[in-house]
Amino acid sequence: MAQVTVTEQLLLHQKASPMATGRFTMLLNELILAAKIISREVNKAGLVNVLGFTGEINIQGEKVKKLDEFANSVLIHRMQRSGLLCAMSSEENADLIEIPDKFKHGDYILIFDPLDGSSNIDVNVNVGTIFSIFRRTAENGPVRLEEVLQKGSEQVAAGYFLYGTSTMMVYTTGDGVHGFTLDPSVGEFLLSHQNIMTPEDGKIYSINEGYWNYWDEPTREVVSYFKSSANTQKKPYSSRYIGSLVSDFHRNLIYGGIFLYPKDHRDSKRTSGKLRLLCEANPLAFVIEQAGGLAIDGQNRILDIEPCELHQRVPLFIGSKNDVLKVKELYGKS
Ligand code: AHM
Numbered sequence: 001m002a003q004v005t006v007t008e009q010l011l012l013h014q015k016a017s018p019m020a021t022g023r024f025t026m027l028l029n030e031l032i033l034a035a036k037i038i039s040r041e042v043n044k045a046g047l048v049n050v051l052g053f054t055g056e057i058n059i060q061g062e063k064v065k066k067l068d069e070f071a072n073s074v075l076i077h078r079m080q081r082s083g084l085l086c087a088m089s090s091e092e093n094a095d096l097i098e099i100p101d102k103f104k105h106g107d108y109i110l111i112f113d114p115l116d117g118s119s120n121i122d123v124n125v126n127v128g129t130i131f132s133i134f135r136r137t138a139e140n141g142p143v144r145l146e147e148v149l150q151k152g153s154e155q156v157a158a159g160y161f162l163y164g165t166s167t168m169m170v171y172t173t174g175d176g177v178h179g180f181t182l183d184p185s186v187g188e189f190l191l192s193h194q195n196i197m198t199p200e201d202g203k204i205y206s207i208n209e210g211y212w213n214y215w216d217e218p219t220r221e222v223v224s225y226f227k228s229s230a231n232t233q234k235k236p237y238s239s240r241y242i243g244s245l246v247s248d249f250h251r252n253l254i255y256g257g258i259f260l261y262p263k264d265h266r267d268s269k270r271t272s273g274k275l276r277l278l279c280e281a282n283p284l285a286f287v288i289e290q291a292g293g294l295a296i297d298g299q300n301r302i303l304d305i306e307p308c309e310l311h312q313r314v315p316l317f318i319g320s321k322n323d324v325l326k327v328k329e330l331y332g333k334s
């Protein structure tokens with residue numbers, strides 16, 4: 001069977017758009033290369049215990065970097081040289097990452113979480129890179145923060161790389177969601193999941209239930225709904241929580257279900273939940289909507305939220321359409 005590579009798919013998409021310049025295809029190809037490099041290191045992560053701990057000096061006399069720092073620096077290093085970006089923002093960097101003057105500038109903005117779920121690396125659990133791409137709104141000149149703080153509905157592409165039992169790329173450009181699996185023997189991402197649609201009703205709920213005592217009453221009611229047999233399934237949903245957003249999201253995307261990270265009153269930082277609007281919620285919201293699901297903050301569509309800061313946090317309810325609508329209904333009652 002002829003296998004379609006991600007590059008072929010991107011070129012097909014480019015040919016179908018008469019105005020396309022090929023720059024967007026180049027941008028995604030640069031991102032794919034960065035992800036392949038990260039994937040290679042993630043696959044070697046277990047060997048860190050054999051070859052040296054992070055923070056130690058390796059055989060070349062270099063300090064062994066933690067994987068999340070490594071992923072961040074690979075992305076910044078490669079992408080700033082691409083000539084396609086005017087700015088980047090990473091979960092790991094407090095401020096906007098400007099493109100140095102010595103490199104050519106482009107008109108795309110890249111926002112990413114370099115290694116989501118990185119606390120799981122030491123125990124061999126899946127992690128991933130999440131990305132979100134915007135086009136800048138000004139013609140030229142230095143990029144302004146407002147250009148980066150666009151609503152998620154303005155994204156031109158978004159998706160993630162999942163470093164799991166195999167490495168996958170799942171992305172959307174607003175024309176459905178497509179999944180590719182890295183064939184390590186040829187080093188190419190091959191189309192494995194065409195036009196992914198998530199089931200309208202899920203059977204899985206994913207939440208860190210250890211925080212039950214920190215939730216408000218409506219949140220407990222929402223979670224109780226999925227656990228009870230009074231839901232639309234007439235039996236409790238299965239509980240699945242890896243603690244690595246991209247992995248929990250991917251499983252629910254394929255099987256159907258809902259991922260929930262509500263606000264809680266653990267401390268003053270958690271009043272808007274934990275997850276970041278720009279580098280986590282927005283890209284996954286774009287993907288889930290394109291797959292027929294929904295993403296809300298309890299009441300509002302994630303993609304309609306006007307960001308006011310780079311690291312803004314947001315409560316997140318994302319997944320199968322009817323499950324998310326139920327959350328909205330239950331929160332709406334209170
Ligand atoms: P991080 O940005 O500090 O890595 O946290 C993000 C991760 C997500 O991948 C995951 O869904 C969530 O934190 C888990 O949080 P918790 O341990 O509070 O359940």
Ligand code: MG
Nearest residue numbers: 113115116117
């Ligand atoms: Mg993260």
